[in-house]
Amino acid sequence: MDMTSVVFDKIKDILVLKKGIPAGSIHLESSFEELGMDSLDAVELLADLEDAFSVDIPNSELQHFKTIQQAVNGIEEAISK
Amino acid sequence: MSTRRVVITGTGVVSAIGTDTGSFWESIIRGRSGIGPFSSVDPDKIRFKNGAEVRNFYPEDHFHGKELDMMDRFSQFALVAAKEAVHQSGVEFDDEKGSSSAVICGTSIGGVIAQETAYSDLYRENKSRVHPLSIPKTMPNSASSIISMHFGITGPVYTVSTACASSNHAIGNAFWLIRNGICERAIAGGSETPFTYTFLKSWEALRVVAQDTCRPFSMNRQGMILGEGGAMIVLESLESAKDRGAEILGEIIGFGMSSDASHITKPDQAGAERAMKMAMKDAKVLFSDVDYINTHGTGTPVNDKMETAAIKNIFGSHAKNLSVSSTKSMHGHLLGGTSAVEAVATIMALRNDILPPTANYEIPDPECDLDVVTNISRYEKLTYALSNSFAFGGLNAVLAFRKWEGK
Numbered sequence: 001m002d003m004t005s006v007v008f009d010k011i012k013d014i015l016v017l018k019k020g021i022p023a024g025s026i027h028l029e030s031s032f033e034e035l036g037m038d039s040l041d042a043v044e045l046l047a048d049l050e051d052a053f054s055v056d057i058p059n060s061e062l063q064h065f066k067t068i069q070q071a072v073n074g075i076e077e078a079i080s081k
Numbered sequence: 082m083s084t085r086r087v088v089i090t091g092t093g094v095v096s097a098i099g100t101d102t103g104s105f106w107e108s109i110i111r112g113r114s115g116i117g118p119f120s121s122v123d124p125d126k127i128r129f130k131n132g133a134e135v136r137n138f139y140p141e142d143h144f145h146g147k148e149l150d151m152m153d154r155f156s157q158f159a160l161v162a163a164k165e166a167v168h169q170s171g172v173e174f175d176d177e178k179g180s181s182s183a184v185i186c187g188t189s190i191g192g193v194i195a196q197e198t199a200y201s202d203l204y205r206e207n208k209s210r211v212h213p214l215s216i217p218k219t220m221p222n223s224a225s226s227i228i229s230m231h232f233g234i235t236g237p238v239y240t241v242s243t244a245c246a247s248s249n250h251a252i253g254n255a256f257w258l259i260r261n262g263i264c265e266r267a268i269a270g271g272s273e274t275p276f277t278y279t280f281l282k283s284w285e286a287l288r289v290v291a292q293d294t295c296r297p298f299s300m301n302r303q304g305m306i307l308g309e310g311g312a313m314i315v316l317e318s319l320e321s322a323k324d325r326g327a328e329i330l331g332e333i334i335g336f337g338m339s340s341d342a343s344h345i346t347k348p349d350q351a352g353a354e355r356a357m358k359m360a361m362k363d364a365k366v367l368f369s370d371v372d373y374i375n376t377h378g379t380g381t382p383v384n385d386k387m388e389t390a391a392i393k394n395i396f397g398s399h400a401k402n403l404s405v406s407s408t409k410s411m412h413g414h415l416l417g418g419t420s421a422v423e424a425v426a427t428i429m430a431l432r433n434d435i436l437p438p439t440a441n442y443e444i445p446d447p448e449c450d451l452d453v454v455t456n457i458s459r460y461e462k463l464t465y466a467l468s469n470s471f472a473f474g475g476l477n478a479v480l481a482f483r484k485w486e487g488k
Contacts, residue, residue, distance in 0.1 A: 038344065038347065039346075039347060039383075040344075040345070040346055040347075043286075043287065043288050046288075047286060056128075058128075058292075059128075059288045059290075059292065059303065059304065060292075060303070062288060
């Protein structure tokens, strides 16, 4: 399985389990706003992803953390460092 | 029936930019920031490294024996500030004055250093007991109680905890108590000591603390910077102050409160507007009379944009005529104690006709396009000012002040 799929699946798991967002509505192109997530939800998701993949994402990246695709990109980039 | 007027006759400050009002104000007018690498907590495992710590504060210089044992650092700051304020006011508390006075302090977390020590003792050191005075040191009302005990104040004494709005709520409550004739005078303000490992890690997790410094209203602002310290003011009825021949430093004329009922951390413009409008209504002052607003101005992208929009919306065409600044850029965000420090800055601004600057400002933000006093203080004739606080949990408290001009 490629890294994008691994990260996307993890995001999906977290959002379904912790935020009760229906799995069918979570797509790579979905924005957090469309999924009913606010800034605090984004911070919580980032914390879970940091733990899951043992990476550190600096605060400055938050502004780029508005869609599922951006989240995947950010985590993949952090993993590759 | 005429409304009782309430004036300020004493101020006291302990902060990263001065451990008394004089040195604090000197730093403010020079635009001198107290933000730098913190050292009271090991910064190694914390993602941000800067804070506004109080330096050169030695508790044993101020307290001895039993009094020292009983107080966590936030109470120490509160009592030192209260002592300075009372000394300046010239009030000498006896039984009669004690019973007709109040003490109201603000704090968000109280004795967190003592609390963290207790946790460390149990969980890390595996001790079988904690310090016997852990409860009295930790309890958020400790500062109010200690001040009451020190001065023999037996009137209304309590603590208000509303996160970043705590001290404005405390001062506002004290103002209303005096105005409504419940008491003649009050010591009011707040204090906070956020520098513990757990508390700093908690702030780190929320991702609202800046990596560099506090740059309110600047386009490149990254967030807030935590600060510690405390401030107290002595408020009393105008009659009481005049009877004593006290020097009057300023007048408090209005207090407004509101709740956003919206989000647990994100501020709401409508809530902020309601609090400012209520303070103006309570003060019976026209919007066009306000010269200066000491903003909440945390330096977060969200707050500064919201606060600008709120001020512009309610002040209308006058918004471009008033000046704003955030002194958090220099003393940091003292959380429950911050609006007490800011109240002193506002009172001093009016008294001296000097607009405090917003330090560390670099790049104009078109979404924060009020007249921000940037980096250098400015002389200007000032009569009316507001001091805003918009706290986590959506709790808002605004104070209105007037320059004392002799009557």
